Amino acid sequence: MVITGERKLCMVPGPVEFDEKVLAAMATPSVSHMSPEFASVFGETIDIVRKLILAEKAQPFIVPGSSSLGWDMMVNLVEEGDEVLVLTTGYFGAHLSQCLEIYGAKVTQLTADIGYLPSNDKIKECVSETAYKLITVTHVDTSTGVLFDIQSLTEMVKSISPETLIVVDGVCSVGVEEIKFDQWNLDVMVTGSQKGLGTPPGLSIVIASQKALKVAQNRKTPIRSYYSNWTKWLPVMQAYEARQAAYFATPAVQLIYALHTSLIKILSQPLEERFKKHRDVAVEFRKDLKEWGLESVPKSESYSTHSMSALWLPEGIQVEDIIASLANKGVQIAGGVLKGYSSKYIRIGHMGISVMEDSRQHVVKVKEALYNSLKELGHHF
Numbered sequence: 045m046v047i048t049g050e051r052k053l054c055m056v057p058g059p060v061e062f063d064e065k066v067l068a069a070m071a072t073p074s075v076s077h078m079s080p081e082f083a084s085v086f087g088e089t090i091d092i093v094r095k096l097i098l099a100e101k102a103q104p105f106i107v108p109g110s111s112s113l114g115w116d117m118m119v120n121l122v123e124e125g126d127e128v129l130v131l132t133t134g135y136f137g138a139h140l141s142q143c144l145e146i147y148g149a150k151v152t153q154l155t156a157d158i159g160y161l162p163s164n165d166k167i168k169e170c171v172s173e174t175a176y177k178l179i180t181v182t183h184v185d186t187s188t189g190v191l192f193d194i195q196s197l198t199e200m201v202k203s204i205s206p207e208t209l210i211v212v213d214g215v216c217s218v219g220v221e222e223i224k225f226d227q228w229n230l231d232v233m234v235t236g237s238q239k240g241l242g243t244p245p246g247l248s249i250v251i252a253s254q255k256a257l258k259v260a261q262n263r264k265t266p267i268r269s270y271y272s273n274w275t276k277w278l279p280v281m282q283a284y285e286a287r288q289a290a291y292f293a294t295p296a297v298q299l300i301y302a303l304h305t306s307l308i309k310i311l312s313q314p315l316e317e318r319f320k321k322h323r324d325v326a327v328e329f330r331k332d333l334k335e336w337g338l339e340s341v342p343k344s345e346s347y348s349t350h351s352m353s354a355l356w357l358p359e360g361i362q363v364e365d366i367i368a369s370l371a372n373k374g375v376q377i378a379g380g381v382l383k384g385y386s387s388k389y390i391r392i393g394h395m396g397i398s399v400m401e402d403s404r405q406h407v408v409k410v411k412e413a414l415y416n417s418l419k420e421l422g423h424h425f
């Protein structure tokens with residue numbers, strides 16, 4: 045057992061800090077995954093996932109695995125030689141592109157400069173020239189903190205190419221940024237448990253539109269995966285949603301209890317309030333840090349996420365030193381992950397209970413520690 049008194053506050057952009065009730069749910073004594081008790085909890089969890097991103101008609105898949113398993117599930121949609129456009133605003137877009145290539149996609153990557161979005165005109169040009177089977181977009185790229193306007197993008201893409209599927213990596217946005225899955229006409233949302241959903245790592249959550257399911261059903265070649273195969277998981281998800289157990293591979297029972305606990309809490313207040321609180325905290329946080337001389341990686345606040353901040357370090361301050369200095373003060377933050385720039389910036393998560401519950405003082409603590417560490421390292425304010 046970890047001694048909680050010496051535990052550091054975890055302010056990296058996922059895993060986030062977990063509510064005590066969620067942690068307690070991880071200690072749920074063993075229960076059969078085929079029992080009516082578990083079927084009822086899993087079924088309700090699937091229902092709530094739908095409510096969270098307003099996806100009444102779409103199909104959630106909740107499967108043991110990290111969020112990256114959601115990328116792998118695109119094996120259901122991609123066939124050899126399929127044209128795919130990947131919109132890249134950082135590390136995660138580039139790596140999703142690798143994943144799709146492994147499954148035979150012919151990927152065109154539109155990569156934005158660091159801290160920018162790809163130009164709308166360029167996207168339009170690409171979509172007009174090629175009939176892409178799917179377009180992938182990282183809602184929030186956790187390597188840069190750039191937030192994509194997925195509503196406008198989808199509207200634009202579908203007005204030119206209505207058959208193109210929109211696949212969104214929402215690993216660092218679901219639960220923090222507003223998403224209206226059905227209304228915005230999205231096709232796939234990929235997320236996971238440990239960021240905006242405030243649950244320990246280990247669950248892949250994918251929501252697929254009926255259109256995406258149909259594309260998978262009508263493909264010409266077999267789905268080249270066993271574990272990621274939607275044909276295997278669909279009856280299981282449908283059964284649990286009907287409060288009946290079914291088996292393909294053992295669900296992560298305790299993680300489902302934890303997710304259920306976290307989602308019930310999240311949905312116990314209006315989602316708009318949750319989104320607004322995350323916006324307010326993020327804007328205020330960056331405003332203060334900017335005054336100290338820390339510039340955001342995203343070039344404009346208008347497309348900066350509210351789930352985390354990526355901040356360039358002032359000249360002369362080393363990333364290892366600032367991370368170690370904060371760790372000494374009991375706070376964990378993350379360094380950069382962009383190739384060639386990883387030592388030049390830091391990343392701080394502000395999601396979930398750390399944002400929603402002022403009394404925990406998490407954001408105050410990280411700010412205080414950051415201020416003192418900068419001072420100790422010789423930064424002039």
Ligand SMILES: *Cc1c(COP(=O)(O)O)cnc(C)c1O
Nearest residue numbers: 110111112136184186215216236
């Ligand atoms: C964290 C993250 C991932 C990967 O999630 P894992 O749980 O580590 O597999 C993918 N995309 C984005 C945008 C992320 O933030």
